[in-house]
Amino acid sequence: MRQLAKTEFLKSTTFLALTCVMLLACKDDDLTGQKPLSTVEDRSNGEVVLTTEQVVMVQNAIGPVIVDWGGDSTKVSWFLNKQVSVYDDDTREARAQLNSIQLTNRLNGDTVIFASVYPADMSRFIYTALVSLSVPYRKKCYVNGVSGKTTISNLGGDVMVRNAHGVKVAGLNASCDVASIDGGDTIEVAIPVGGLCNIVAGTGNVLLRIPSSTSATLG
Incomplete structure (x- = not known):
């Protein structure tokens, strides 16, 4: 037994x-019982000719932002990579949603504002977008409200960043004012005479690179 x-x-x-x-x-x-996540994507691009505008502002609440020098003194070239994801094997409905993600631009005084627009209802679809701008060298740049990383490079106009994540600034020859949400920022700047570099991170570290001949006070 x-x-x-x-x-x-x-x-x-x-x-x-x-x-x-x-x-x-x-x-x-x-x-x-949930179906796998399927993603479709599309790209679009264009340009905006500037007249008296001195500031280029960009907002993107559904992804990262890239701003760099475009080599042209009169226009802003833009590129939008947009994605729609859905928990379904059939992507036809998701593909039909791609046109609902757009990059708009409008004038406000001396500022041209680029902003991603997308459906408010995200209960079924997941919307993401990468916004990339190539701007004139001397124009000021203002980035605000970015859910992804922010990368700014090779500009000669003042830069301001607000409400962003993982900010990376490289090759800047102007003043820099950055306030990020979660730190992890890398700032490389040659501060002009009379200029400033102000960096505030909600959490995390900040790496600052400046020319060896520059005098700076850290606090």
Whole structure:
């Protein structure tokens, strides 16, 4: 009887172990009944000719922003990479949603404002977009409200950043005023005479690179 009981116990534990292995081998979507995440994407681009505008402002609440020198003194070239994701094997509905992501521009005084627009309802679809601008060298740049990383490079106009994540500024020859949400910022700037470099990070570290001949006070 003891041998029989031992055999039955071994069978039970073996069955339990196999069941656990099978459950662990199952995909998450098998366990939850949720279909896999599918993503479609599209790209668009254009340009805006500047007249008296001195400031280029960009906002993107659904992704990263890149701003760099475009080599032209009279226009801003823009590029938009947009994605729509949905938990479904069939991406036809998601593809139809791509046109709902746009990059708009409007004038406000001496400022041209670029902003991504997208549907307010994200219960079914996930909307993301990369906004990239190439701007005239001497124009001032203002970046505000960015959910992804912000990268700014090779500009000669003052830069201001607000409500952004992981800000990276490189090759800047002007004043810099950055207030990021979570730090992890890298700032490389040659501060002009009478200029300033102000960096505030909500959390995390800040790496500042300045020419060796520059005098700076850190606090």
